[in-house]
Structure formats: structure tokens, C-alpha cells
Amino acid sequence: MKTRRNSFSIMLSLITLLKPLLIPMLIAITVGVLGFIATFGIAVFGAYAIFSILPEFNLVMSKILLGGFATKTYLILLITSGFLRGVLRYIEQYCNHLLAFKILAMIRSKVFSAMQKLAPAKLDRKNPGQLISLITGDIELLEVFYAHTISPIAIALITAILLFIFYFTLHPILTVIPLLSQIIIGIILPVIASKRGEKTSVEIREKIGKLNGQFIDKLRGVREVLQYNCEESTLKTLEEVTEALLIKQTELKKQAANLSAIVDSAIMIFSIAQALTCLYLIQNGFISIPTGVITTLLTAGSFAPYISLANLGNTLTQTFACGDRVLSILEEEPVIQTVNNGKTLIDKTPEAKLQNISFGYGKNQPTVLENLDLEIPSGKILGIMGKSGSGKSTILKLLLRFWDPCKGSIKINDTELPQINTGSIYEKINYMTQATQLFTGTIRSNLLIAKKDATDEQIVNALKKASVYEYIMSLPDGLESKVGESGVNFSGGERQRLGLARCLLADKPMLLLDEPTSNIDSINEALILRAIKKDSAEKTVVLVSHRNSTLAICDKITEIKK
Structure with missing residues (x-):
């Protein structure tokens, strides 16, 4: 089991992602520091203005840092500080959030790229709810770190140094209480709170992922839930997961409330302690009354x-x-590394050879294929049949190198598959799965995924070969008809025929078809198979099916036995 990183390691890794946005971050920190200086200026210059009115303090004020000016000057500085505080705060927040949203966009792009590399070998085994939780909730929560953590830490550190210098110029003893308060409130309490809430927070994210997974699972099966009268048990399952999540969230909220109370109490104690320190120093003649009052006010207002x-x-x-x-x-490292400096498949109709292939999906998983030998001749249609679970679909995935076999070798045009550039494999081999995935958009945009520069004539030909042209043209918007999420507004057979049309539109020299007509009636199946037979004159086709009617177009049929 993978060991979880510590918080410091996570923080450093997240900060390294900020390199392209270093300048906006420095601007946000600089403006934030100036903003807090303006905040301190409101209290300090207010006190200076009051003491400048009192004649008995004129001599004393002239000896204090920034003292000795006219009341009018302090009032102008007071008003300016108040105005600048608002402006600088706005700029700071704008920079922080602009930076946060830009880095989140970068992270989403990086995560999607990483998932592409992991697919399909690792993503097929991951909980979809956990992945959705990561892509949406997890990345979104990183906004707290980038907009409300890095900048505040830097601002707190710099303002602490500036305040320390200011207090030291007044009297060295005045630095003791602020230093203790900064260490306790700014470092010790957050670390303790983080340690106490670490386990609970991890459990919350896991439970959110579990809830998402349960909800997706039940939503996809809502027809079965209604059909078999499972509403109560389904709701009970969701309620149990939700309740478990709520308990952990409540636990974390209680910890936050306790922390807030402790922080407020600590601020009050340190403010009183600094006031008593000032009183002691005044009584013993170490500092003047104005210095003591200004220090007390500044300390009370410096905890933000x-x-x-x-x-x-x-x-x-x-x-x-x-x-x-x-x-x-x-x-995370992908199961199969992308090959970019290997060999490129030449422009000839591919042939493939599988020798002594054994394969299973991961450790402690049953063997799917064992000692398999298979030749796929160039320019022919090879049919593969066998019982469910015999490994028919697995052969197609191995040909695309979604996985490597545990034993044996696979060659295309006499070249070992791992030596062929990944891009070249996808360029020459087309693959149609049992479940066609349609994307939100239009029918046209879904087809153009296969060939971006396809003409209308090519699209129409592909639709006709897939026996779906007439249906598409019968829709009010034809090729511009909207496709819902995952093609929800089309039947299983319609989705499958659109998927086949997309596959035929790509027009690649090798075609892997996995149960291409499983959801299609016999009349349309005959038309489609006839089109595939005609279209494959100069192509290598591997057709997987358990139906004899589908395999009738094959030049050769191999049965996989297990």
C-alpha cells in the first residue's frame, strides 16, 4: 500500500507547480504586505494624531520613530492608510485568485494528460466516483492553498519581521510578547490543528469519492432499481454513506470551532500581556506614554x-x-510507457503474429490467455469466437498494446510491438469496442473525432456503410443533431452504428471489431457486414463475435478455448 506524503512534502510539490506564475505571486505578496502596513498605519497614525494635539507630549513625540509631525500630516496619513488598505486588499485578492484559477486550469490539464497516459490499464481498475471527486472537488479545493495559503504565509512572515524591527526601535523588551504570539498563533496552533485533523480530512475525501461512486452506480441502474422495487434499500445505502461522511465533517467542524476559540483567547491574552508590559516599562521610565499606547494598539491590531x-x-x-x-x-507510472523513438509501421496492409501469449489482468487475477498462438494474415478478415471470458476482447487490447503480455511476443509486420511507436500503432490500427462512447456535442462532431478533415461525402459514405444514414437524415437537424452525455438520447443499436460509422470514417489499414453488431437487428446486421466485407478489400480485419451470423463474412475463424 502506498505511503501517504507528509504535509510539508505535499506543500513543496504543490509550490513547484507555481513556477510559470511566479511574478503574479510576488505581486500578490508585495501588495499584501503593503496592505497590512496600511492597516497598522490606521491605528498608529490615529494615535500619533491624538498625541500631537496634546502639548505635554510634543517633546516626547519628537523622539519617537515617525513622531514630531503636525496633526494635519497624521490625519492625511491616516486617511491615506485607510484608502490604500482597501485598494491594496482588492489587488492582493485579485492577484491571488487570478493565480489560483490559472494554476487550477494548469493542474486540470496535467491531470487529464496523466489520465490519458494511465488509460486504459490503470483507469479501468479505478473507482469512477473517486476519479470524478478528484477532477472536480479535489482540484477545486486546491484553490484554498494557492489563493489563501502561500501568500498569507509569506505576508505573515514579512510583516512579522517589519513589526519586530519597529518594536525593537521603541524598546527591545517590546519584541518578546509579539514574537511569542507569532510563534504560537502562526505556527504551533496551525501545526497542532493540522495534525489533529489530518486523518479525518483524508477519510472525508475518501468518503466523498465513495459517495460519488455509489451515486453514479445507482443512477446508472435506476431502471433496475425501479423494476425490482429496490428503492428503499438503495436510499438506505446512500443514506448510510452520507451519514458516515456527515459524522466526519462534523468532527472536523468541531475541531475548527475549538481552534477558533483557542486563537481568540490567545489573542486576548497576548494583547493584555503586551499592554501590561508597556505599563511596566512606562512606570519604570523605559518608554513614554505615547510609545506604550501606540505599541498596545499596534499589537492588538497586528494579529490579522x-x-x-x-x-x-x-x-x-x-x-x-x-x-x-x-x-x-x-x-503515477503507467503500465505501458509511451514509445516515441521506436519504429514506425510502414504503409502496407498489416499482419500480426501472437506467439505463446499468456496474460492476466494484474496480480492475484486469473489468467485470461495461456500459451496462445495466433496469426492474423494481411488483407484478410479473421474471425475470433469463444465463450464469454475466454479472452477474445483481450486479444484486441493486446494488439493495441493497452497491456503487455505476461509471457510471449506480439509482432506486427515482423516488428515486436513494444518497439513500435505508440502513435504509429494508433495511426494504423482502428478499434471499435463493445460499448460505443459518444461525447456531448453533435453527431457531426462525434464523427469528426475519427477524421478531423473528413468531407461531407466521406461522412455520408461512412453512415451508409454503418446502416445509419437514413435514420440520421430523418432527424430535424441531421448531422447537427445534439448528442447528450454518453449518447443518452440514442438507443444502444444507434450508438453502436454511429460508433461503427466513426470507425469506418477513420479508414485505417487494420480494423479491430469487438462485437460490432451485438445490439443491431438481423436486417441491419446483414447490411453492415456486407459493407465491412466490401470496405476491407485492402485491410486487415479482426472480428470478435459469439454470433455465427456475424462471423459469416470472415475468411478464417479461430476459436479461443479456455
Whole structure:
């Protein structure tokens, strides 16, 4: 089982993704620091203005840092600080969120690219609910890190240094309480909160993924749920998963509430402690009354950056749990590495040879194929038949190198399959699965996936070969008819015929067909098979089916026995 990264490791890995956006981040930090200085200026210049009015403090004020100016000057600085605080805060938030949304877009692109590399070998075995949770919720929660974590940490650190210098110029002892408060509120409390909530946050993300998976599963099977009167048991299952999630979320919220109470109490204690320190120093003549008042006010108003850090403690536990899952996908190694510097399949009708092939889907999984020898002749239609689970579909996936066999070798045109460029395999071999995937869009856009520059004439020919042209033309919008999610507005047979049309439109020299007519009536099946036979005059076709009527067009039929 994979060991989970620690929070510091996750933070560093997420920060490295920021390299292309370093300048906006530096702008956000700089503006944030200036914004907090403006906030401090409101309290400080307000106090300066009051003491500048009182004659008895004129001499004392002239000896304090930034003291000795006219009341009018302090009032102008006060108003300017207030105005700048609003403007700078807006710019800081704008930069932080602009940066966050840009980096999230980059991460989504990286995750999708990573999933493409992992597909299909690893993604086929992953919970779809967990993947949806990762793509939507997990990546979205990283916004907390990029918009509300990196910048606040840097801002808190820089403002702490500036405040430390300011207090030190007034009196060294005045730095002790602020330093302790910054360490406790800005570091210790967030770390404790993060440690306490780490396990709960990981469990929450896992349970959200489980809930998504359950919901998708039940939604897909809603007809069966209604047909077999399983509404109560289905709702009960969803309620149990939801309740388990709610318990963990409530637990995390309680931890956040406790942390907030502790932080508020700590701020009050440190503010009082600093005020008492100032009082002691005034009574013993170490500092003046204005210095003590200004220090007390500044200390009470300087906790904003550290409150943000403290409150991040619980929030970041979920964010880091999300970050760990996202990074795991980005760093996961595919079962099959993409080959770019290998051999390219030449422009000739392919032939293939499988020798002594044994294969199983992962460790502790039953063997699907064992010691299989198979020759696929060039320019012929080879039929493969056999019982369910005998490995018919697996042969097609091995030919596309979705997996490598556990034993044996596969050659195309006398070249070992692992030595052929991955792009060349996909360029020369077309594959139609049992379940056709249609994408949200139009019929035309779904067909053009196979051949982006296809003409209307080529599209029409492909539709006719798949025996679906007349149906498409009968629709009000023809080729521009909308396709719902996963082709939900088409029947299984219609989806399959559109998938076959897409496959034929690609017009590649080798065609792998996995039960291409399983959802099609016998009349349309005959028309389609006749078109495939005619279209495959100079192609190599491997046709997998359990129906004798489908295999009738084959030049040779091989039975896979298990």
C-alpha cells in the first residue's frame, strides 16, 4: 500500500507547480504586505494624531520613530492608510485568485494528460466516483492553498519581521510578547490543528469519492432499481454513506470551532500581556506614554495575518489530502510507457503474429490467455469466437498494446510491438469496442473525432456503410443533431452504428471489431457486414463475435478455448 506524503512534502510539490506564475505571486505578496502596513498605519497614525494635539507630549513625540509631525500630516496619513488598505486588499485578492484559477486550469490539464497516459490499464481498475471527486472537488479545493495559503504565509512572515524591527526601535523588551504570539498563533496552533485533523480530512475525501461512486452506480441502474422495487434499500445505502461522511465533517467542524476559540483567547491574552508590559516599562521610565499606547494598539491590531494562518490549520488538512490524491495521479507510472523513438509501421496492409501469449489482468487475477498462438494474415478478415471470458476482447487490447503480455511476443509486420511507436500503432490500427462512447456535442462532431478533415461525402459514405444514414437524415437537424452525455438520447443499436460509422470514417489499414453488431437487428446486421466485407478489400480485419451470423463474412475463424 502506498505511503501517504507528509504535509510539508505535499506543500513543496504543490509550490513547484507555481513556477510559470511566479511574478503574479510576488505581486500578490508585495501588495499584501503593503496592505497590512496600511492597516497598522490606521491605528498608529490615529494615535500619533491624538498625541500631537496634546502639548505635554510634543517633546516626547519628537523622539519617537515617525513622531514630531503636525496633526494635519497624521490625519492625511491616516486617511491615506485607510484608502490604500482597501485598494491594496482588492489587488492582493485579485492577484491571488487570478493565480489560483490559472494554476487550477494548469493542474486540470496535467491531470487529464496523466489520465490519458494511465488509460486504459490503470483507469479501468479505478473507482469512477473517486476519479470524478478528484477532477472536480479535489482540484477545486486546491484553490484554498494557492489563493489563501502561500501568500498569507509569506505576508505573515514579512510583516512579522517589519513589526519586530519597529518594536525593537521603541524598546527591545517590546519584541518578546509579539514574537511569542507569532510563534504560537502562526505556527504551533496551525501545526497542532493540522495534525489533529489530518486523518479525518483524508477519510472525508475518501468518503466523498465513495459517495460519488455509489451515486453514479445507482443512477446508472435506476431502471433496475425501479423494476425490482429496490428503492428503499438503495436510499438506505446512500443514506448510510452520507451519514458516515456527515459524522466526519462534523468532527472536523468541531475541531475548527475549538481552534477558533483557542486563537481568540490567545489573542486576548497576548494583547493584555503586551499592554501590561508597556505599563511596566512606562512606570519604570523605559518608554513614554505615547510609545506604550501606540505599541498596545499596534499589537492588538497586528494579529490579522496570523489569524489567517491559524484558521488554515483545519482547512489545509483537507486541502493537503486533496493535493496528495492529485499528486498521486500526476506521479503515477503507467503500465505501458509511451514509445516515441521506436519504429514506425510502414504503409502496407498489416499482419500480426501472437506467439505463446499468456496474460492476466494484474496480480492475484486469473489468467485470461495461456500459451496462445495466433496469426492474423494481411488483407484478410479473421474471425475470433469463444465463450464469454475466454479472452477474445483481450486479444484486441493486446494488439493495441493497452497491456503487455505476461509471457510471449506480439509482432506486427515482423516488428515486436513494444518497439513500435505508440502513435504509429494508433495511426494504423482502428478499434471499435463493445460499448460505443459518444461525447456531448453533435453527431457531426462525434464523427469528426475519427477524421478531423473528413468531407461531407466521406461522412455520408461512412453512415451508409454503418446502416445509419437514413435514420440520421430523418432527424430535424441531421448531422447537427445534439448528442447528450454518453449518447443518452440514442438507443444502444444507434450508438453502436454511429460508433461503427466513426470507425469506418477513420479508414485505417487494420480494423479491430469487438462485437460490432451485438445490439443491431438481423436486417441491419446483414447490411453492415456486407459493407465491412466490401470496405476491407485492402485491410486487415479482426472480428470478435459469439454470433455465427456475424462471423459469416470472415475468411478464417479461430476459436479461443479456455
